[in-house]
Amino acid sequence: MIQQLASGDSVNTVSHFIQLSVAPVFLLAGVSGLLGVLVNRLNRIKDKVEALENFLATHRSESPIDRRSEDVRGKQQNLRHRARNVNLAILFCTLTGLLVALVIMVMFLNTMFSFSGGLLIAILFVLAMLCLIVSLFLFLREIFMAGDS
Numbered sequence: 001m002i003q004q005l006a007s008g009d010s011v012n013t014v015s016h017f018i019q020l021s022v023a024p025v026f027l028l029a030g031v032s033g034l035l036g037v038l039v040n041r042l043n044r045i046k047d048k049v050e051a052l053e054n055f056l057a058t059h060r061s062e063s064p065i066d067r068r069s070e071d072v073r074g075k076q077q078n079l080r081h082r083a084r085n086v087n088l089a090i091l092f093c094t095l096t097g098l099l100v101a102l103v104i105m106v107m108f109l110n111t112m113f114s115f116s117g118g119l120l121i122a123i124l125f126v127l128a129m130l131c132l133i134v135s136l137f138l139f140l141r142e143i144f145m146a147g148d149s
Helices: 002-006 008-058 067-113 118-148
Strands: none
Touching: 008 067, 008 118, 067 118
16 A cells, blocks of 8 residues: 555545645634634633622622612523533534544545545535534524523
8 A cells, every 4th residue: 555655546536635625624713713712612601600609709798689689690691601601612612623623634545545435525525514614503402592692
């Protein structure tokens, strides 16, 4: 196999593989951008939760069950649900990236060692797209929850 790599045909094969792997690499770039957005939203949610906890801590000396503290606890609960959605979206988005990377790796191995990996590539890609769809739905749900609060 290594001798075949030194031949001109193998250079053409590898260059063809690189052309085929460009689309999944762009998909990885998009997934990384989405992960950045999700992490930023999670950080903002956590900052809001901490601010509400500080508010409750400074106002504990007042009446124990007043309307303000109940509203704050309701907002905290909403923020926790939003954080859970973002965490799940990050999980599925990360799985998408891992699966796409596996697709690229199997494509490369398929080219290098000439085994039949088409079915495995298709399965990995479909799983990656399912994970991306779930991640986007969770992100959309979090956006709607943010609008309701």
